[in-house]
Amino acid sequence: MVPILRVLCDGKQHARRELVSEVLDFVGLSEGQRSVLLKSGQPKAENRIGWAISDLTIAEAAVRPARAMFEITALGHALLEKHPQGLDQKIMNTIDAYAAHFASKDGPAEAQSQDAVIEPDSELSPQEQIEAGIALIHTDVSSLLIARLRASDPAFFEQAVVDLLLKMGYGGAEQRGKRIGGTGDGGVDGVIDQDPLGLDKVYIQAKRYAEGSNISRETVQAFVGALQGVGASKGVFITTSAFTVHALSYAANVPSRVILIDGDRLASLMIKYRVGVQVKESYDVVELDEDFFE
Structure with a gap:
């Protein structure tokens, strides 16, 4: 999230696609690193940036002044100044807008968030955590198969x-x-x-x-x-x-x-290839269709 805020701190409005590209350049990812894919086929780096943009927007550290456009807020500047080394889940849960977004009648935002992911403080994106969880299940099933x-x-x-x-x-x-x-x-x-x-x-x-x-x-x-x-x-x-x-x-x-x-x-x-095993559960991972709003 911090690299995104650093790119946005120029005060300008950034289109989503441009923002992703600028963040990749800012952190200095090589072409090889950019080409690393998740099992879904999506570039891993772009996936992480997408989730980070989502979290910053939920926390109101960044806003959408127009379709598929983003800019930093006063809160974003404050977070960048206070946490220049990085933002984690615990810090995000202290932000009112972020906590309110995940709050429910069943409990506080922190508990809700911890139930929703494998490791709340993980550097992995939610989709990567899902894939990691599936990999653990496959490892267990592999042993049983053999x-x-x-x-x-x-x-x-x-x-x-x-x-x-x-x-x-x-x-x-x-x-x-x-x-x-x-x-x-x-x-x-x-x-x-x-x-x-x-x-x-x-x-x-x-x-x-x-x-x-x-x-x-x-x-x-x-x-x-x-x-x-x-x-x-x-x-x-x-x-x-x-x-x-x-x-x-x-x-x-x-x-x-x-x-x-x-x-x-x-x-x-x-x-x-589903030989000797059967699908127990399946999940659909969705994301916002930015093209729909452009």
Whole structure:
């Protein structure tokens, strides 16, 4: 919020888009820093500036004299002079207009604010805090997913990885993919079409290993040999554990195209493509449509 007030303290009216750009320049963000995106696809820096502008406006430290225009108030100048190093939630809650905005019959503004976000004093924007909370949930669910997969029947696990690749878009127009694991499978647990006509196929190896029982170079090498046995050049090796450094190095340098997916990535992909999980809650994050008011 302080960089915004410093830009506004020239006493001029600033259009929202110009204000965002001027604040980015004022704090000296590099192009790389400006290009960092939230999972929603919005630039993280612009998201933080947007929330900061909103808070300053609610507190009446800045006002909108015209559509999508902003200027500093006497309160804004006073806050800048008193708190040049930064403004946090506790300071904002002492401002009458800000407190009144969040006040309700159920309790004071500070309690209301603390219920609304994960960390009231966090430097993260509310949207970033939501994403951080979702990430914590995904981490917990990932652990549960891998535990259940390790405890499942081998055939179930093999079918699960085939289902995952189908959800990821493989399998062609007819979603062709099947589990072929079992005795005499030739070192291949599944096969799936890579293109709509089935002209190219991807072969799958699936290993349910406990944590710490990492896949060795020799095991990956055996899978590559199995690929050559069926005349294939592409394969996906999926495990609930991890791969040794030698296994990773071998896969990266072998002529055949072999993708290695460890337990962490497997769980992440299953959550992303909704395999073995279901949506419990969903939330819509809205923002003011400035174009509507311009």
